[in-house]
Each structure stands twice: as structure tokens, then as C-alpha cells.
Amino acid sequence: MTLVAPDPTRTVPLPLREQADVRDRWLTQRVLDLLPGLMDRAGIDLWLVVGREYNEDPVLATLLPATWLSARRRTILVLHRSDDGVTAAAASRYPVGQFLPAWSPEDAGGPPTEQGQWAEVRRIVEQADPRRIGIDVSADFALADGLSHTEHRQLTEALGPYADRLVSAEELAVGWLETRLPEEVAALHGLNRLVGEVVEEAFSPAVLTVGETTATDLAWWIRQRLTDLGLDPWFHPVVDLQRAGVPPVEECGALLPAVPYHSPVLPGDLVHCDVGTSSLGLKTDSQRTGYVLGPGERAAPAGLRRALRTGTRLQDLTTAELLVGRTGNEVLAAARAAAAAEGIDGDVYSHPVGFHGHGAGPAIGLWDDQHGVPGAGDRVLHADTVYALELCVRVPVPEWGGQPVRIALEEGIALTGAGVTYLGDRQTELVLIPTG
Missing domain, CATH: 3.40.350 (Creatine Amidinohydrolase; Chain A, domain 1)
Structure with a gap:
């Protein structure tokens, strides 16, 4: 690119x-x-x-x-x-x-x-x-x-x-490995934006036929599309579904979607994807979530929209603690304390990204360990570095009978002397997927 x-x-x-x-x-x-x-x-x-x-x-x-x-x-x-x-x-x-x-x-x-x-x-x-x-x-x-x-x-x-x-x-x-040139950061802006455009295309009627297309189908379509564009996925895309009446299952202390990957996408589903690709020797790692509109719907249920806002609030709390000179473990502890003060049930597990998808540098939590990461978590954050701001929240949805949903978010961000900048287009609203 x-x-x-x-x-x-x-x-x-x-x-x-x-x-x-x-x-x-x-x-x-x-x-x-x-x-x-x-x-x-x-x-x-x-x-x-x-x-x-x-x-x-x-x-x-x-x-x-x-x-x-x-x-x-x-x-x-x-x-x-x-x-x-x-x-x-x-x-x-x-x-x-x-x-x-x-x-x-x-x-x-x-x-x-x-x-x-x-x-x-x-x-x-x-x-x-x-x-x-x-x-x-x-x-x-x-x-x-x-x-x-x-x-x-x-x-x-x-x-x-x-x-x-x-x-x-x-x-x-x-x-x-972790330090980026300004030109590299600018290229990552564009690469993250391009990945977002591919995902929005995957979530459109041009690709997704409600009632027929499965999560597995979408994952393979995204991978093929990235390859056709001349980009190299560094892991196979992950697409999963959450559905009212199908509660998530607990695994290693985390709530994970229970809808089978081979199940067709249905009206009312939450469709989530995790995509990582590379160009010019640089990697991206980002996630997006969409909602399949039901008959007569023009927006997602208020409970799902509130769940996404809770996730973006945890992003804000985490980026506020991303300060040059702090260690990854210090950022994790401060972000979790801020989230607890606001009653947010979530986890933070962000990581460097650049030459490698899971790059070398300060680890800011692990999805299965929120107590700090010995060694990698003790490393200090430096300016001119790039991270995948990765985290999740768990929120009960009234419209789903109080069933909890897991909103997983991941955005590329750059940490410079001026603070934190999002790379590409930050998701602040659910991608709406029409049924017809």
C-alpha cells in the first residue's frame, strides 16, 4: 500500500x-x-x-x-x-x-x-x-x-x-521492533481503515445472506478478500455469533459465544469478527461487531447499543492511563480500578503491534489473567509505539431477557508524545446488517 x-x-x-x-x-x-x-x-x-x-x-x-x-x-x-x-x-x-x-x-x-x-x-x-x-x-x-x-x-x-x-x-x-517512524504510523492509519472497509463489505447484503451465510463462510470470505487485495493475513479471521436464547458459555473464566460456527446468521444476531492482516511489513489487529436487523427494525435494541457504549467507555478509561513511562502492569491496574469505580465488568488485554501482530513490548493484561504479566508487563511504555487496544465488557441485555452479551473491541492506536491516536476508523456504533 x-x-x-x-x-x-x-x-x-x-x-x-x-x-x-x-x-x-x-x-x-x-x-x-x-x-x-x-x-x-x-x-x-x-x-x-x-x-x-x-x-x-x-x-x-x-x-x-x-x-x-x-x-x-x-x-x-x-x-x-x-x-x-x-x-x-x-x-x-x-x-x-x-x-x-x-x-x-x-x-x-x-x-x-x-x-x-x-x-x-x-x-x-x-x-x-x-x-x-x-x-x-x-x-x-x-x-x-x-x-x-x-x-x-x-x-x-x-x-x-x-x-x-x-x-x-x-x-x-x-x-x-516496537518503535515506529511517522510514515509507518501513517501507513497503519490507512491499513486499519482498509481492513474496516473489508469487514463492512463482509457485513453487507453483497456478501452476507441472512439465513444462509454462516460465520465460517464470512471468515473465509474476509481472508480471500484480503488476499485478493494483495494483503497477507497473519492469522485466520475469526467470526462468531451471539444470539438471544443462546447464552454464552464459560471457558477459563471467560464468557464465550455458544452459537455454532456453522450456524446461518439470523435476524437479531450479533456478528463479531477479529481480523489481522499485513502490508509493507506491518501488521494490524482489529475487531468489529455488527447487528442483524429484525423485521421492522431500523436500529439495534437499546440494550445492545448500551453494551457497545460500555465497551467504548472502557477504551476511554484505558487510553487515559496509557502514559509514557508507565509499565504495562501499571496501566492495567489503573484501567481496571477506573472501570471498577464505574461498575464496568470487563477485561483489558492489549498488546503491541507492528512488525508482528503480537509484538514485543509492554503487555497490558492477558485475556485469561488480569493480575499483571510478569516480565513483559513490567516493561515501560515509550513514545512512537503502536498497540492493539484490545478488551471486552460483559453486559446484561434487557431485550434478551437479561442474557449477558460479550462485546469484544480491538482498535489500532499510536502512542506519541502528544498522546493516543486511533488508527483507522474507531467503531462507536454497531454495524447494521439488513435482513433483505
């Missing part, structure tokens, strides 16, 4: 070649503008990102040029912080895009060998003489724990006495 003037939040699918140009330009800008400050914040002088083909460090994919769809053989990227910024070099068998080539097996006068490649890494380290060498090992973030056992062993052996300077690059890896 690309930005389309004059509205910078509007996007349309871009040809792959043009997407590659945008991604490579962003990579250069990120290395030049973001990485020096992130390395200083983490106290890392030299960062080694290592992966082998089909066993890549998750961080590695975010540093490779757009034409590289994976590592090739063993790919070693060396990022050195100096007074002039960051020098990005590659000790790899093949040239790696914009990275300076630091090793060629032909220069050694023989076939490529593991020993020669690791010897070059040792030479770079000796020349740079860094105090702290960051490697991707982490107990709390899988995305920052990508250095495999074999690569760690061989790196340690190659570095010799310099191995004593190896430290976890968790802070740096997470910072790199």
Missing part, C-alpha cells in the same frame, strides 16, 4: 516492487534515525543479529532488504555504534542490500567455511573493541530470543575473551 494525496491516512494496494522500495527506504531511515538512540538507551555498543536459513532470528527479518524473504545460509549482521552513528555491516556469503559487505570467502582464497565467517566476526569485534556486545537472548520476549543454541555456541567460541562482553540485547531488540 502507499500513501495517496491529499489524505495521508488513505491507502491503496501497491505493486510489490513499489512496496519493496518503500520498505527499503524505511529500513535506511530506521537505521540512521532510530537505531543510534535505541542502542544508547540499551547501553549496547555492538549488536550481532545472526540467523540461518529457515531458522531465522525474528529480528533478522526486520533488518533484511525487501527482496530477501529469509536468511541465506548463515546471515550475520553487525551493527556498531560509533560517534558517527551506526555502521551496518554483513558478514555473510551474499551481499545483504544496504549493509556493508564485511566478508567474502573468495578473499580467503578458498571455499566458504564457517571458521572463516566467524573469524571475520572476531576481527570486526577486535577492531571495534566494544564494551557491551548485544545478542538476542531473552527470557521474557520470544521475539528478542532468536539466537539459536548452535549459533550462540559458535559465536562464543569465535570471540574467545571477548565473549565476556556478551549481554542480552533484549532492551535494544524490543525497542527496535
Whole structure:
């Protein structure tokens, strides 16, 4: 997708070649503008990102040029912080895009060998003489724990006495993954809006035939539509139904819809979907809820509209607590306290989103654990980061005989120095689905 003037939040699918140009330009800008400050914040002088083909460090994919769809053989990227910024070099068998080539097996006068490649890494380290060498090992973030056992062993052996300077690059890896350029945030505006338009199309008579179309049908239609638009779903869409007379079931302490996925959508149903897609290397994660109008209805029952307002109120209470410098667990506790003060029965389970759908960064609750997340929940929120504001409320509906409904909401939001901004079009009203 690309930005389309004059509205910078509007996007349309871009040809792959043009997407590659945008991604490579962003990579250069990120290395030049973001990485020096992130390395200083983490106290890392030299960062080694290592992966082998089909066993890549998750961080590695975010540093490779757009034409590289994976590592090739063993790919070693060396990022050195100096007074002039960051020098990005590659000790790899093949040239790696914009990275300076630091090793060629032909220069050694023989076939490529593991020993020669690791010897070059040792030479770079000796020349740079860094105090702290960051490697991707982490107990709390899988995305920052990508250095495999074999690569760690061989790196340690190659570095010799310099191995004593190896430290976890968790802070740096997470910072790199979670921090967004302004252009990336603008693209996410458009991508989230486009997903919303696809869902509204799915909830229209052009796609949904009441009495015939099932939740499973809708999920597959959404996935196919996103694919046809040139977008890549990162999980299969989830579509579920809630219906008067079919109370939700409790599972792991949560109320979940009990209408079978193969059941046709009927008048009076609540139709909910959870959709995640990607473009330009960035992910979205959002949810929408619609109501199928019954005979003679022009609006959803007041109880359902009130349930949605309760959900958007919990969003407001949560975003009010999203402050730079707080931890995810502090945000969770403050939001839950504010909700309890207003008598809202709900859960907050928001997460970072960016290069990955469930991204690295502060966890703000889990759907099955509202007491805080050890490790990931203790991480501090930083500016210029993006989250999926995900939560739910449970509200009894008088028109359904007091049966509770679960309103699940999820919106992309950006946290900057100016506060919280919604990405795309925030849902504040139920999508009305006509019967005919």
C-alpha cells in the first residue's frame, strides 16, 4: 500500500516492487534515525543479529532488504555504534542490500567455511573493541530470543575473551521492533481503515445472506478478500455469533459465544469478527461487531447499543492511563480500578503491534489473567509505539431477557508524545446488517 494525496491516512494496494522500495527506504531511515538512540538507551555498543536459513532470528527479518524473504545460509549482521552513528555491516556469503559487505570467502582464497565467517566476526569485534556486545537472548520476549543454541555456541567460541562482553540485547531488540517512524504510523492509519472497509463489505447484503451465510463462510470470505487485495493475513479471521436464547458459555473464566460456527446468521444476531492482516511489513489487529436487523427494525435494541457504549467507555478509561513511562502492569491496574469505580465488568488485554501482530513490548493484561504479566508487563511504555487496544465488557441485555452479551473491541492506536491516536476508523456504533 502507499500513501495517496491529499489524505495521508488513505491507502491503496501497491505493486510489490513499489512496496519493496518503500520498505527499503524505511529500513535506511530506521537505521540512521532510530537505531543510534535505541542502542544508547540499551547501553549496547555492538549488536550481532545472526540467523540461518529457515531458522531465522525474528529480528533478522526486520533488518533484511525487501527482496530477501529469509536468511541465506548463515546471515550475520553487525551493527556498531560509533560517534558517527551506526555502521551496518554483513558478514555473510551474499551481499545483504544496504549493509556493508564485511566478508567474502573468495578473499580467503578458498571455499566458504564457517571458521572463516566467524573469524571475520572476531576481527570486526577486535577492531571495534566494544564494551557491551548485544545478542538476542531473552527470557521474557520470544521475539528478542532468536539466537539459536548452535549459533550462540559458535559465536562464543569465535570471540574467545571477548565473549565476556556478551549481554542480552533484549532492551535494544524490543525497542527496535516496537518503535515506529511517522510514515509507518501513517501507513497503519490507512491499513486499519482498509481492513474496516473489508469487514463492512463482509457485513453487507453483497456478501452476507441472512439465513444462509454462516460465520465460517464470512471468515473465509474476509481472508480471500484480503488476499485478493494483495494483503497477507497473519492469522485466520475469526467470526462468531451471539444470539438471544443462546447464552454464552464459560471457558477459563471467560464468557464465550455458544452459537455454532456453522450456524446461518439470523435476524437479531450479533456478528463479531477479529481480523489481522499485513502490508509493507506491518501488521494490524482489529475487531468489529455488527447487528442483524429484525423485521421492522431500523436500529439495534437499546440494550445492545448500551453494551457497545460500555465497551467504548472502557477504551476511554484505558487510553487515559496509557502514559509514557508507565509499565504495562501499571496501566492495567489503573484501567481496571477506573472501570471498577464505574461498575464496568470487563477485561483489558492489549498488546503491541507492528512488525508482528503480537509484538514485543509492554503487555497490558492477558485475556485469561488480569493480575499483571510478569516480565513483559513490567516493561515501560515509550513514545512512537503502536498497540492493539484490545478488551471486552460483559453486559446484561434487557431485550434478551437479561442474557449477558460479550462485546469484544480491538482498535489500532499510536502512542506519541502528544498522546493516543486511533488508527483507522474507531467503531462507536454497531454495524447494521439488513435482513433483505
